Structure formats: C-alpha cells, structure tokens
Amino acid sequence: MTKGTVAIVGAGLVGCVAALAFEKKGYKVLLFESRPDCRSPDQIAKYSFRSINLAVSARGIETLRFIDDKLAEKVLANVLPMHARMVHDLKGNQVSQDYGLNGEAINSIDRAYLNRLLLDEVDIKNNIKTYYNHKLVASDFEAEGGRVMLTFEHEGKPIIFEVDSLVGADGAYSTTRKHLQRNVRMNFSQDYIDHAYLELYIPPNPASVSNEDKWSISPNHLHIWPRHAFMLIALANLDGSFTSTMFAPWKCFEELDSDDKIIGFFEQNFPDALKLMGKDTILNSFHQNPRGSLVSTKCNPYNLAGKCIIIGDAAHSMVPFYGQGMNCGFEDVRVLINILEKNEFNIQQTYDEYSMTRNKDLLSIIDLSMNNYTEMRHSVVSNTYLLRKKIDGILARVFKNKWLPLYTMVSFRPDIMYSEAVRRETRQKAIVRSIVNLVQNSAIIGLVLIASRLTRSTIISKFLSKWFKR
Amino acid sequence: MTKGTVAIVGAGLVGCVAALAFEKKGYKVLLFESRPDCRSPDQIAKYSFRSINLAVSARGIETLRFIDDKLAEKVLANVLPMHARMVHDLKGNQVSQDYGLNGEAINSIDRAYLNRLLLDEVDIKNNIKTYYNHKLVASDFEAEGGRVMLTFEHEGKPIIFEVDSLVGADGAYSTTRKHLQRNVRMNFSQDYIDHAYLELYIPPNPASVSNEDKWSISPNHLHIWPRHAFMLIALANLDGSFTSTMFAPWKCFEELDSDDKIIGFFEQNFPDALKLMGKDTILNSFHQNPRGSLVSTKCNPYNLAGKCIIIGDAAHSMVPFYGQGMNCGFEDVRVLINILEKNEFNIQQTYDEYSMTRNKDLLSIIDLSMNNYTEMRHSVVSNTYLLRKKIDGILARVFKNKWLPLYTMVSFRPDIMYSEAVRRETRQKAIVRSIVNLVQNSAIIGLVLIASRLTRSTIISKFLSKWFKR
Structure with a gap:
C-alpha cells in the first residue's frame, strides 16, 4: 500500500528529484x-540551443546521495570539477582564485544531460508515472474526500486527475503558484535587475591533437572577465567547448546595435575572449540568441495546508550569480522529505513546518545571489576583497571549523543552512573589520609617532607612546 | 479633432475621474x-451590501476641482465633515483628537453614491463612451500603426477595439497590470497583513425626534475603539446610521466561532459599541458579511512606453488606515495630466516621466498607510503619542508653514507630495526627539541634584550644578 498519491507538476530538474524522493518514501x-x-530527438535539438551550464555543488550532490548513492555517482561521472575562478584581465593575464580552502570544487554540468539522466532514473520506478504534454489548467483544492482535483490540457482536451497532494516544481513562472495564490494570502515579490544576459560560445581548441588539449583554456576553472559594470563568464563542456555568458545592463546590449559596435566592444573589453570565440561565432550569438532578463522572486507561505506546496524556482527564483538555483531547489526536496519523516508522514504538518522554517534560508540565498553579482563583476579585482580573502584564509586555518569563509559555507557545507551561513558571516565580517581597523589605526599612530619624534614634539610623542602601549 | 483615443479600463472612482480628465484635455x-x-436597480441592491465608507480629503478634492469646480461642489454637498477622531475607551468615555490645526476636516462619503455621481458626469460628455459588461481579455500592444488592440468579452463574445493608449484603473487585482507584466519587466510586490476586516453597522438613533439627533454618536467624528491588537472604527452616513469596521488578526476572527463568543467579545472589548449596534445586528454582520484581507501592492514601472499605464489601486493598493487610497488614486490622475500638459501631449514622454517621478510618492503613502494601523489601534492612547501631538501643535503654531504635523501634510496639503511629507516628518521627528531627550535629561539631572543636596554629597552636587549650568 502506498502512503498516497502525489502529483508533481514540472519534470525539470527539481521536479524529477522530488518525484524520486517521494517515490522512495512510499508514495505513488x-x-x-x-x-x-x-529526450525525444526534436527536443534534444531544441535544447542544444540553450545549453546553459550549471554548477552542481555540495547541496545538490547531498540531495542526490539522499535519494541514491549510485544516482549521485552517475551524475558526478559526467561533470568537470572547477576548483577555482580564473580571472581574466584586459591584457589577457589569468589569475586563479581558489574556491575552497582544501581544493573543494563546484562541478560544471550540462542542464539537458542532467535532466535526461534524471528522467531515465524516473522511468525505472514503477510507482512514478510520467505524463508529457500535460499542461495544468485548473486546481480544485476542495474536492470531495479532502482530495485535490487537477485539470490538465492534453492534445487540446481536458483530462482530470484526483490526487492527495500537489507539488509545484514548474519554475519561475509557475502555474501552480498562480493557483495557490487564489487560495492562500501569499506574500509575493518579483524584482528584476536592470541587467540582461546573452549566451555565447567558445569552440573547442582548433589546434587540438589529443584529448588533453581540446580546451583552449583551463576546463577546471570558472572563467570570469570582470569589467565592473558588466562581465563575461565561461564554463567548460565535455566536448572541449565552453558555454559563455555575457551579463550587462540592458542599455549596454541595446547600444551594441551593429556588427562593428559588437566587435569593437569585444576588442576593447574582452580581447582574449574575442580570439577564443572568433568574430563570426560572437556575431552569430548576438544575432540569434535572445537577451534574457534576470529576476528574483520571493514568496511565503509556500503551501496550502497539506494540499499543495511549491518548491524550486516556483518558490524562489534567484539570479544565477551564486550558482545555487538548482542546488537550492534540490535541497528543498531533502529538507521537505526530512520534515515529512520527522512528522511521521503527516503531510499537512510537514508543509506548514516547511513554510515556517524554510523561508529564512530561501530569502538568504536569494539575497546572497544578488550580492554576488557585484562581487563577480567588480569586487574580485579589488584589493580590499583580496585582503579579506587572505585574512579569511588565515583565520580559517587557525580556527578550523569555527571560522569558515562565506563561499565555503554556501557551496561546500550542506550541513550549514543558508541563513546560518549569513549569520556566521555577519559576525566574521565584524571581526575582520575590527582587525583591519586595528591594523590601520596602529599604522596611523605609528606614523604620527615617527613624525612627532622627527619634529621632537615630546608632548604628542609621550601621549601617543602611552596610548599605543595600552 | 481629438488628440487621440484613450481606453480606460475600470469605471470605478479612479477610472471615472481619469475619463473626465482625459476628455477635458481633448481626448476621445x-x-x-x-x-x-x-446605477441599475439590481446593482444598487448589491452595492448597498458593501456600503464601505470613504473619507475624501484635500488631495481628492483638489483633483475634482482640477477637473471641474462644480463637480467638486456636487461631491462636497453630500459629505459629512469629520474634524477629529473620537477615541472610545473601555468605559465608554469619548475623547476628541483634532485632525488639523485649524479645524480642517476629512469627509465621510458613500462609495456607491460617489461612483454614481461620477458616472452621471461621465454620461454628459459627448467624447466619453461607456461600455458596461465588457471584460478585458487580451491586449496587443504591437498592433499595426503603433496602435493598441484590445479584446473584450461581452455577452460571451469577443469584441475588438483599437485605441492609441490604454489606462488601467481596474483595481488591486488589475487585468491591465497582468497584461502589462507580460510586456514590461515590472518589479512587483504583494504583502498581506495578518489581519482581516469585517463590516458592521450602527443603526440610526431609535429615539430620534428631529434631523439633528438622528445619529447616536457625533456624525462629525471618525470614531475609533483602539484595543491595541485590534480595533473598531465607525463613519457616519447621511441617514443617521454608521458604517463600522472591525479590524483584527485572522486568528481573532476564527476564534469567534459562536454567537456567545461574539457577544462576549463585544461585552468585554466594545461594551458601548455593543449597545449602539444591538446584539442582533452584530450577529447578523458576523454571519453574513465576508472577512476581507488587507494587502499592499507595489510595482514599477507603471507603463509600457505610451501604450499603457496603470493608475489607482491597479498600481498601488494600500491598507485603508490613512484614508488615502481613493485620494491618492485621484491625485494620480491630476499628476499624470499635469505632466501630459507640460510635455505638450507627448504621451510616451508623459508615461515615462510619471513612472519615474510618481513612484517615490506612491511607495511613501503605501508605507504610511501600513504604519498608521499601529497608530490607530494602539498609539492614539499612549502618552508618548499625545505628548508628541502636543509638541507638534506648539511648534506648528510657532513656526507656521515651516513645521507641519505629518497628518496635516498628508491629508490637508495636496501641494506637499507624499514623499516630501515623509522627508519633512523625518527631520521634524529627529528635532522632537532631541527636545524630549533634553527635557528628560534635564529632569533626571535635576532629580539627581536634589537627591545629592539632600544627602549633602557636595562633590556630586558641585559637579552637577556646574554641568547643569553649561
């Protein structure tokens, strides 16, 4: 006997993971x-156009392991680990900045590949039945017997399903969320940033003679070209190519309205990337690929009693700058299922507790993602940032687990929830600030001291010597 | 020749005012x-059920005058001016708190009456054509010739209209806003407060013998029963009755789940209101009237080029505690038309400028409205509040126009925009805080001085005397 029937809307990454997790716990x-x-041939062709690379990191992997160790291994067999950022300057110099303290890595993976792998896994399970081309059009949360009645449109006709609970994993423009909003007083916000993104492409190394040199630049780095107001990034693919993305103000994209201007812009700002991509490839991308908008959405609560809940981007779409969107969506599933077990499969209690406790973590990672845009395109080349990174590294080695850089906590420590990471970072930041102030003040006092000695101003000198000794 | 054709969606209060204003400036x-x-008989019956009283104040009146002085007079002929709040305590004592410094009043008016009056006015105008039972279902902002193609559903059939511009005045759950959101990267937020409202009713004085005594309590006050976590308010109607509204946490309403509990609650918290309403009337309202939710929505931008703009609740629904919802919506129209004239009827430039400049004022009044809930149900009986009100009054008399209480600026000074009112209040608040601190410190020092004299501690006394004289 199953514990009940759960409908999951959206067979993307988070939807598949949720399906596998609910099935594992005895649900239909x-x-x-x-x-x-x-996975159908025409869809593969469509998908290859938007190959968007993802970085799967510890929170995502932890969830895959939570479902099945072998699944995690399958996923990790086809990734390219990235241990560091590679910062490209205007002259083409490359500087590597480690992500972790001990060589930890985030992992470049192809979205379509991962989705196909998860669907293959879903197909094996007898208790998961998948319906494609089924579009949710209506949800009745007050159906007879306390059940949920869902109407889907399939081949132009309505089809009705009755289930015990509905899980919406249908992305940033979620239909489930819209249906939920009609029944729940849901606080909701949607914030666009004034920047857009455009996908670009670095082909495999044309001079390649072996499997080792098929990438023109290091495949084990996340490449960044930080240019303050805008930036370029690139993640390696297994075939030797790189998926690159340009992030810039909408205005900047609008001004690049001729081939000459586009090439001129790259010559001026990304001369080495221009060489790696080639003029034709760049122009092709500018002509064919759409400009995407960047939006954060926040909401709460995420559920209607035990009838419906939203997870993943449906509940918290975030800008991509912390590489946590999918990882956070996967973690949603692990957190939800853990609460479900704790509450002995009382689904209403579970959803209520999830909405109450998960919110602070989701708000934290949405804000962290937004802040990380400034870090990636601007701060990574500032001296203050590099000094902070150095101090962080020293303190982390001295205090071990008691001092962890924010990036480490977010990307490599799934045992530390996002909001806890922010709380710890706030405290650490204050301490680092005091240290920096102390160093600066000591330096200033030292200078005044020397100056006063030089000018033989004994009063100042005495006062300062005293103060300095305190 | 007209300046072009404008479609206005929503023939509520703001929609009618917008229609009159655009018509006045030469638009069809x-x-x-x-x-x-x-105004149709069955609709009047429906409307009387939700008679919700409004307070029209200076910003609303200013806009009516901007359209037509006579229109403003017509409206003001059927209002009940309220010069003050009447605060009811648990024992039934009533204390009046003036709204203005010079007897200014806000004006109680029936929503349905005002809507009918505005529609009568609309009907007179040859260049306004009104379509009832027309529901906007689709908006095409890219129609040929730069026009906007709107599809309405009327008696089950689609009807198409082509216009130059679309103005959405279709309320908090605006369809126009939804259509706009598909074409504009609109930042949007929706926040529910955890409180609900329920409409109640105080019948005319049963012992009335003349026109003067038909109201059981003063008709020229906005009555408040502040009880910290919840409150009751009442606004007079012309027939001697009052429309009363209870505001309380949802939980509070849910707990009142039997007639005994409801009456018990009123006996304990609103004994005088219970007498005024009568048990049957209260129970009737609790059984028949819906609990309403309270929501703030913010968004920006408000427009898509010169094609579409949203005004009133469609752009900024706010909680009702500053009595500014309608007044602010009317002001939207005046501000918009002023910008239109300044820009010599360039509609795109006008909408863009409106979105840019109006946002700060709308955010200000949305937040002020939210804050005023605490003031109405809690602060009005606190000593700090009353002291501040007193200090404000004194400083306003001393400094005249340079010092104005916040309530005065918001409700009686349409020449001061909402954001400017907040800016001035922030400065004033800081000054008052310094004054209060000074008074408090002086008092403490004085007390210590006396104590030290009494204990003959000459050292302390000398020190303090010196310090006190500074």
Whole structure:
C-alpha cells in the first residue's frame, strides 16, 4: 500500500528529484510536464540551443546521495570539477582564485544531460508515472474526500486527475503558484535587475591533437572577465567547448546595435575572449540568441495546508550569480522529505513546518545571489576583497571549523543552512573589520609617532607612546 | 479633432475621474467596465451590501476641482465633515483628537453614491463612451500603426477595439497590470497583513425626534475603539446610521466561532459599541458579511512606453488606515495630466516621466498607510503619542508653514507630495526627539541634584550644578 498519491507538476530538474524522493518514501507519484519528453530527438535539438551550464555543488550532490548513492555517482561521472575562478584581465593575464580552502570544487554540468539522466532514473520506478504534454489548467483544492482535483490540457482536451497532494516544481513562472495564490494570502515579490544576459560560445581548441588539449583554456576553472559594470563568464563542456555568458545592463546590449559596435566592444573589453570565440561565432550569438532578463522572486507561505506546496524556482527564483538555483531547489526536496519523516508522514504538518522554517534560508540565498553579482563583476579585482580573502584564509586555518569563509559555507557545507551561513558571516565580517581597523589605526599612530619624534614634539610623542602601549 | 483615443479600463472612482480628465484635455475616451452599470436597480441592491465608507480629503478634492469646480461642489454637498477622531475607551468615555490645526476636516462619503455621481458626469460628455459588461481579455500592444488592440468579452463574445493608449484603473487585482507584466519587466510586490476586516453597522438613533439627533454618536467624528491588537472604527452616513469596521488578526476572527463568543467579545472589548449596534445586528454582520484581507501592492514601472499605464489601486493598493487610497488614486490622475500638459501631449514622454517621478510618492503613502494601523489601534492612547501631538501643535503654531504635523501634510496639503511629507516628518521627528531627550535629561539631572543636596554629597552636587549650568 502506498502512503498516497502525489502529483508533481514540472519534470525539470527539481521536479524529477522530488518525484524520486517521494517515490522512495512510499508514495505513488504522477509527474506532469507541459512540454514533450526532453529526450525525444526534436527536443534534444531544441535544447542544444540553450545549453546553459550549471554548477552542481555540495547541496545538490547531498540531495542526490539522499535519494541514491549510485544516482549521485552517475551524475558526478559526467561533470568537470572547477576548483577555482580564473580571472581574466584586459591584457589577457589569468589569475586563479581558489574556491575552497582544501581544493573543494563546484562541478560544471550540462542542464539537458542532467535532466535526461534524471528522467531515465524516473522511468525505472514503477510507482512514478510520467505524463508529457500535460499542461495544468485548473486546481480544485476542495474536492470531495479532502482530495485535490487537477485539470490538465492534453492534445487540446481536458483530462482530470484526483490526487492527495500537489507539488509545484514548474519554475519561475509557475502555474501552480498562480493557483495557490487564489487560495492562500501569499506574500509575493518579483524584482528584476536592470541587467540582461546573452549566451555565447567558445569552440573547442582548433589546434587540438589529443584529448588533453581540446580546451583552449583551463576546463577546471570558472572563467570570469570582470569589467565592473558588466562581465563575461565561461564554463567548460565535455566536448572541449565552453558555454559563455555575457551579463550587462540592458542599455549596454541595446547600444551594441551593429556588427562593428559588437566587435569593437569585444576588442576593447574582452580581447582574449574575442580570439577564443572568433568574430563570426560572437556575431552569430548576438544575432540569434535572445537577451534574457534576470529576476528574483520571493514568496511565503509556500503551501496550502497539506494540499499543495511549491518548491524550486516556483518558490524562489534567484539570479544565477551564486550558482545555487538548482542546488537550492534540490535541497528543498531533502529538507521537505526530512520534515515529512520527522512528522511521521503527516503531510499537512510537514508543509506548514516547511513554510515556517524554510523561508529564512530561501530569502538568504536569494539575497546572497544578488550580492554576488557585484562581487563577480567588480569586487574580485579589488584589493580590499583580496585582503579579506587572505585574512579569511588565515583565520580559517587557525580556527578550523569555527571560522569558515562565506563561499565555503554556501557551496561546500550542506550541513550549514543558508541563513546560518549569513549569520556566521555577519559576525566574521565584524571581526575582520575590527582587525583591519586595528591594523590601520596602529599604522596611523605609528606614523604620527615617527613624525612627532622627527619634529621632537615630546608632548604628542609621550601621549601617543602611552596610548599605543595600552 | 481629438488628440487621440484613450481606453480606460475600470469605471470605478479612479477610472471615472481619469475619463473626465482625459476628455477635458481633448481626448476621445472609451470607458470599459466588466460589471453592469452600478446605477441599475439590481446593482444598487448589491452595492448597498458593501456600503464601505470613504473619507475624501484635500488631495481628492483638489483633483475634482482640477477637473471641474462644480463637480467638486456636487461631491462636497453630500459629505459629512469629520474634524477629529473620537477615541472610545473601555468605559465608554469619548475623547476628541483634532485632525488639523485649524479645524480642517476629512469627509465621510458613500462609495456607491460617489461612483454614481461620477458616472452621471461621465454620461454628459459627448467624447466619453461607456461600455458596461465588457471584460478585458487580451491586449496587443504591437498592433499595426503603433496602435493598441484590445479584446473584450461581452455577452460571451469577443469584441475588438483599437485605441492609441490604454489606462488601467481596474483595481488591486488589475487585468491591465497582468497584461502589462507580460510586456514590461515590472518589479512587483504583494504583502498581506495578518489581519482581516469585517463590516458592521450602527443603526440610526431609535429615539430620534428631529434631523439633528438622528445619529447616536457625533456624525462629525471618525470614531475609533483602539484595543491595541485590534480595533473598531465607525463613519457616519447621511441617514443617521454608521458604517463600522472591525479590524483584527485572522486568528481573532476564527476564534469567534459562536454567537456567545461574539457577544462576549463585544461585552468585554466594545461594551458601548455593543449597545449602539444591538446584539442582533452584530450577529447578523458576523454571519453574513465576508472577512476581507488587507494587502499592499507595489510595482514599477507603471507603463509600457505610451501604450499603457496603470493608475489607482491597479498600481498601488494600500491598507485603508490613512484614508488615502481613493485620494491618492485621484491625485494620480491630476499628476499624470499635469505632466501630459507640460510635455505638450507627448504621451510616451508623459508615461515615462510619471513612472519615474510618481513612484517615490506612491511607495511613501503605501508605507504610511501600513504604519498608521499601529497608530490607530494602539498609539492614539499612549502618552508618548499625545505628548508628541502636543509638541507638534506648539511648534506648528510657532513656526507656521515651516513645521507641519505629518497628518496635516498628508491629508490637508495636496501641494506637499507624499514623499516630501515623509522627508519633512523625518527631520521634524529627529528635532522632537532631541527636545524630549533634553527635557528628560534635564529632569533626571535635576532629580539627581536634589537627591545629592539632600544627602549633602557636595562633590556630586558641585559637579552637577556646574554641568547643569553649561
């Protein structure tokens, strides 16, 4: 006997992981996707166009392991670990900045590949039934017997399903969320940043003679070209190419309205990337790829009793600058299922507790992601940032687990929740600030002291010597 | 020749005022309303159920005058001016707190009456054509010739209109806003407070013998029963009755789940109101009237080029505690038309400028409204509040126009924009805080001085005497 039937809307990354997790705990799962199966040939062709690379890190991996160790291994067999950022300056110099203290890495992976792998896993499970081309059009949360009645549109006709609970994993523009909002007083906010992104492409090394030199630049780095107001990044693919993304103000994109201006812009700002990509490839991308907008959405609560809950981007879309979007969505599933077990499968209690406790962590990572844009395109080249990174490294080695850089906590420590990471970082930041102030003040006092000695002003000198000794 | 055709969606208060204002400036106006004409007999019956009183104050009146002095007079002929709050305590004592420094008043008016009056005015204008039972279902902002193509549903069939511009005045759950959001990167937030409202009723004085005594309590006050966590308010109607509203946490309403509990609650918290309403009337209201939720929505920008703009609640629904919702919506119209004239009827430039400049004022009044809930249900009976009010009054008399209480600026000074009112209040508050601190410190020092004299501690006494003289 199953524990009940759960409908999951959205067979993307988070939807698949949720399906596998609920199935594992004894639920019957109906997994609905409005689009066709992404493994069908025509869909593969479509997907390859938006190959968007992801970085799977500890929180994502922890969730995969939580479901099945072998699944995690399968995923990790096809990633490219990135241990560090590679910062490219205007002259083409490259400087590596480690991500972790002990060689930890985030892992470049192809979104479509991961989605296909997860769907293959879903297909093996007898208790998960998948419905493609099924678009959710209506949700009745007051159906007879306390059940949820869902209406999908399939091939132009309505089809009705009755389930015990609905899980919405249908992305930033979630239909489930809209249905939920009609039944719940949901606080909601949606904030666009004034920047857009455009996907670019670095082809494999044309001079390659072996498997080792197929990448033109290091495949084990996340490459960044920080230019303060805008930036370029690149993540390696297994075939030797790189998926690159340009982030810049909308205005900047609008001004690049001719081939000459585009090439001129790259010559001026990304001369080495221009060489790696080639003029034609750049122009092709500018002509064919859409400009994407960047939005954060926050909401609360995430549920209606035990009837419906939203997870992943449906509940918290964030800008991509901390590489946590998918990892956080996966973690949603692990957190939810843990609460479910704790509450002995009382689903209403579980959803309520999830909404209450998960919110602070989701707000934290949404804000951290936003702040990290400034870090990536601007701060990584500032002296203050590099000094802070150095101090952080020293303190982390001295105090071990008691002092952890923020990036480490967010990307490599799934046992530390996002909000706890922020809390600890706030305290650490205050301490570092005091240290910096102390160093600066000591330096100033030292200078005044020397100056006063030189000018033989004994009064100042005495006063300062005293003060300095305190 | 007209300046162009403007479609206005929503023939509520703000929609009608916008129609009149655009018509006045030489536009052809099509005014669409999804419901039937609210003046038809069956609609009047429906409306009387939700009689919700409004307070029209200076910003609203200024806009009516901006359109037509006679229109303003017509409206003001049927209001009940309220010069003060009447605070009711638990024992039934009533204390009056003036709203203005010079007897200024806000004016109680019936929403349905005002809407009918505005529609009568709209009907006179040849260049305004009104369409009832027309529900906006689709907006195409890229129609040929730079026009906007709108599809309405009327009697189950689609009807298409082509216009130059669309103005959405269709309330908090605006369809226009939804259409706009598909075409504009609109920042948006929606925040519910954890409180609900319920409409109650105080019948006319049953012992009335003349026109003067038909109200059981003063008709020229806004009555408040502040009880910290919740409150009751009442505004007079012309027929001697009062429309009363209870505001309380949802939990509080949910706990009042039997007639005994409801009456017990009133006996304990609002004994005088219980007498005024009568048990049956209260129970009737609790059984028949819905609990309403209270929401703030903020967004920006408000427009898509010169094609579409949203005004009133569609752009900024606020909680009702500053009595500014409608007044602010009316002001939107005046501000918009002023910018339009300044820009010589360049509609795109006008909408863009409006979005840029109006936002800060709308955010200000949304936040002020939220803060005023605490003031109305809690602060009005605190000593700090009363002291501040007193100090404010004194400083306002001394410094005249240079010092104005916040309430005065918001409710009686349409020449001071909301954000400017907040800016001035922030400065004033800081000054008052210094004064209060000074008074308090002086008092403490004085006390210590006396104590030290009494204990003959000459050292302390000398020190303090010196310090006190500084």
